[in-house]
Amino acid sequence: MTNILFAARSEKWEDYEGPLRSALDAAGLDYRLSTELPAAEVDYIVYAPNSDVQDFTPFTRLKAVLNLWAGVEGITGNETLTVPLTRMVDEDGLTQGMVEWVTGHTLRHHLGMDAHIVNPDREWDATPPPLSADRPVTILGMGALGQACAKALTALGFPVTGWSRTQKELPGVICHAGDDGLRKALTDAQIVILLLPDTPATLNLIDAETLALPARGAFLINPGRGPLIDDGALIDALDAGQIAHATLDVFRVEPLPEDHPFWSHPRVTVTPHIASTTRPGTAARVIAENIRRGEAGEPLLHLVDRDAGY
Incomplete structure (x- = not known):
């Protein structure tokens, strides 16, 4: 037995x-x-x-x-x-849940849904969003979750670039590895998705230097791990307009403390570690x-x- x-x-x-x-x-x-x-x-x-x-x-x-x-x-x-x-x-539970959450928030930022849903001044702005083919997405972390999200986003027409510690190959996705590859993956990205594990090598990977690499006004989505991000550097990038909005599902301390500036920042969305369970x-x-x-x-x-x- x-x-x-x-x-x-x-x-x-x-x-x-x-x-x-x-x-x-x-x-x-x-x-x-x-x-x-x-x-x-x-x-x-x-x-x-x-x-x-x-x-x-x-x-x-x-x-x-x-x-x-x-x-x-x-x-x-x-x-x-x-x-x-x-x-x-x-794949049937954890991975599928992550794909749905990442795809939903990617489309939310891509389509500019926030401006339409929350519009107290009733502004009529009929400017259409770009098509997905014109919105480059970078995924940091190309394990099972990262690859599944990359497949879903490429199926929607987004050009996807992936980065991982070791070289990966995925049809339809440009894959980079290593320090130089990280810079290549982030440069000019308009949406950055973090799906890396929490290790000493990934601590504060998203800092002032790496936050300066995406296109100005890029979106950051983090359903990976909180310590990937230098919180202070992210707030500075948001205040400067380098990052237009950050949607964060994970944090260094959870639940996120009531006095943390992420709660009140107008360009931050906090979700309670629900991207995938x-x-x-x-x-x-x-x-x-x-x-x-x-x-x-x-x-x-x-x-x-x-x-x-x-």
Whole structure:
């Protein structure tokens, strides 16, 4: 029998228990699933980094930790974790949610919807927006989420440029890598979308220098991670008109403190980390497949490179 510990906030158990049991049954596994198991008997941990489990030393027969979140910055530095770690890559739930959110806000800025929706002076401005072919978009981060968003936006006619730490290839997308590639990717972009992980290499990547590279009046969309952005540099760029508007879903401190200037800035939209979340129904199938693979001696999916941080 395979022993599976669910280690997340207690309120999540009600959401996940049914989907996980259904997925594990469908995978043909003989298992015991619980929020309470003797540490020495646990084979797999279905894990959220904000759970009470922080010391993995007692889990002497542990085979893998299966993270429920796409982000793993809250666990990669844990020195007591020595077994394989996987992150959540869920095309049917997490990825699709991100594609919908990114596409929606890209179109919102591209079409100038804010000016039409909030128009207290009843100004009649019939100036049409440009077509998508004339609105270059840059996506920083070309992992599963970035590539899915790039595909969706190219399908709508946007010219998309992508940047990642290592070189990627995606049909219809100009892909860059490395420091020089970052400058190329950002230069003259009119919409910049951040989908990078939170690692030491990405901390404050969006600073005064990089914010000066897009076209004047560009839009910034961040559903990735808060520490990617130097907040003060972004406010300066907004005040100067270099960045026309920033739509931010993630922040260095969450919930965003009430006194943070992003709340009151007229060119900032704050959303409460809702760009994409793990959906229990689809995520459970990803978890069950990895446990099936582990028990069958097959390679696990979505393994985390602990050195790279994702």
